[in-house]
Amino acid sequence: MKRSNWLGAMALSLGVSALAMTFTDHSQAQGLPEFTLQDVSSDVQMPWGMAWLPDGDMLVTDRNGELYRLSDGQAGSPIAGLPEIHVNGQGGLLDIVLHPEYETNGWLYISYSDPEGDGEGSNTSIMRAKLDGNRLSNQEVIYRAEINSTRGQHYGGRMIFNDGYLFFTIGDRGDHFTNVQDLSRDGGKTYRINDDGSIPQDNPFINVPNAKPAIWSYGHRNQQGIAINPLTGQIWTSEHGPRGGDEINIPEAGKNYGWPYVGYGINYNGEVLAEATHGAGMEQPIWYWDPSIATAGIEFVSSDRYPELKNHLLVGGLRGSKLELLEISDDRVIRSTDLITDSGRIRAIRQGPDGYIYLGIEGEGIKRLIPAN
């Protein structure tokens, strides 16, 4: 038993507040200081996505179907003009990103579970719009996944701009054998589109008959984290896997990441889905977790506020209730550390314009990561 756990057991038996447990014991380690979480706002209870306006205000999505602007941590009334949203299981209002040239063109992008289109239920859509006071205007749906499903699982929905393109994820919608390996169907994919929804002419499947031309990579279960490696410019994703199969991947153009045929876990109902961990033509993950921590948001640290974390990857756990640090070298994980434990369910992680790392935590709100001293 590690010393940190003894300390934990002692603290509890002495009735010490659980607050003290949010620190991980790094006293034997040399490279990392201790960190803690500082409250920023408790006004948004189910934060899923975060973005910063030029004036420093935060836009925060609430999965329950609302969008808020936070000034100094205080939420005003919900922003009007959202599309109809099918709040259903893991669906709802999901991510938000600003256009890299937001200051000149004013475009913001939201992802959400959209009841429009064919079939009962909903599927993931991407809308762009502008913020006009406390209301969205110029709304355009620039991607609508087909077909709808009444299932509540695996909308994906994480977005990021990279190299001028909008990348986003859509999960398998619980229909892994139908959707994921079929390029003519949405779901279980990473996508790349232009900022207006048009398709880049060098997308990998643009010349494949019947393939959805927006697809960038496939064979994914439910990617709920996406971030850009500041040293390579590549996108990295977290994939919320089956029990014992959460993954980190670097989705590359046209590649197959194997789900549901290749993976490291079993379904939550005990069904063995991916019997093999390796398959011809299928990529291995960069990292995986067994037991699963239920990965969601991820972020690379690029600011100078955390010298020891710079260029490394932060991963949030929902069920794992922790913030994990994966130290990266040449696209390899060279060490894994629990940076914060007992954090609550971390859904979103983003580095703000002030260089601090902000966390969206279910049922708690927004917090930021600071050195403990």
Next chain:
Amino acid sequence: MKRSNWLGAMALSLGVSALAMTFTDHSQAQGLPEFTLQDVSSDVQMPWGMAWLPDGDMLVTDRNGELYRLSDGQAGSPIAGLPEIHVNGQGGLLDIVLHPEYETNGWLYISYSDPEGDGEGSNTSIMRAKLDGNRLSNQEVIYRAEINSTRGQHYGGRMIFNDGYLFFTIGDRGDHFTNVQDLSRDGGKTYRINDDGSIPQDNPFINVPNAKPAIWSYGHRNQQGIAINPLTGQIWTSEHGPRGGDEINIPEAGKNYGWPYVGYGINYNGEVLAEATHGAGMEQPIWYWDPSIATAGIEFVSSDRYPELKNHLLVGGLRGSKLELLEISDDRVIRSTDLITDSGRIRAIRQGPDGYIYLGIEGEGIKRLIPAN
């Protein structure tokens, strides 16, 4: 706090034997069964190296300066004919390997701290010899590191045959700034020689004036584990680092692994040696530990006895007192797991000809890894 630790705390508070603690709780994980250690022999108290004769008997070195033959776990009297050995700190009789064609040529190889040669104290030598009854014969020193030192640290000494060559390691002998980056000096290196001690003509530094021609790679602190990746044929080593800097590396011909200028730890006396973690022309590790576990023996599993472990790397910890599993894909670690905890100080790990994994544990003897059920 993880469930496994709660169980541990409960077990202790109930007075349950510490024996039950040698199992790691994998009940939430899907891929791995539980493992335990089975006693093989307690006749050799400081086992450092293990090799198997064609009849199944084990040759086991005792760091205290003796070599034993174990039949069914029973040691006979020490084998005679060893060279003079300077038992000093980490020095003593170290590793033993058999020639790949032992059955026809009878050569075995030992590494040890040798008081012969220039200077007080000792340095690491490699001897080959034949086993004639219970006595060595035909002894030839085929490599002698220069110059001797009275320091007790970092003899290295791990050996393995690969592709017909004998690879071995010599540590920095505690003189990191003098020895390690200087190719004209021994210490802090991996070496490659022919089976008779002659130098392969394609060794990387063979044409570098004054360089020791046996050097394969440099910039190492103290490599005490070496194994061959069964999928790639490359050698992998563990490097016992400073506090917070144990590493796994893949030593490649002519490359510099950075010690003492680049690394992840500080010296045990608190001195900061490697101020940078990256350096131009210096390789990054495949994996590192902070806090250190004090790595020693490593082994890749290639037998069919452990389907879940096959082609993955086992790493023993001395201070860490555990057997760790690093799951490997394409020369990357994709997951790290404690397979056995509270194992005692694991010095040596080798897969036997029966496909079982054998561990040499200080103060306890030889054990083997078996599924718990």
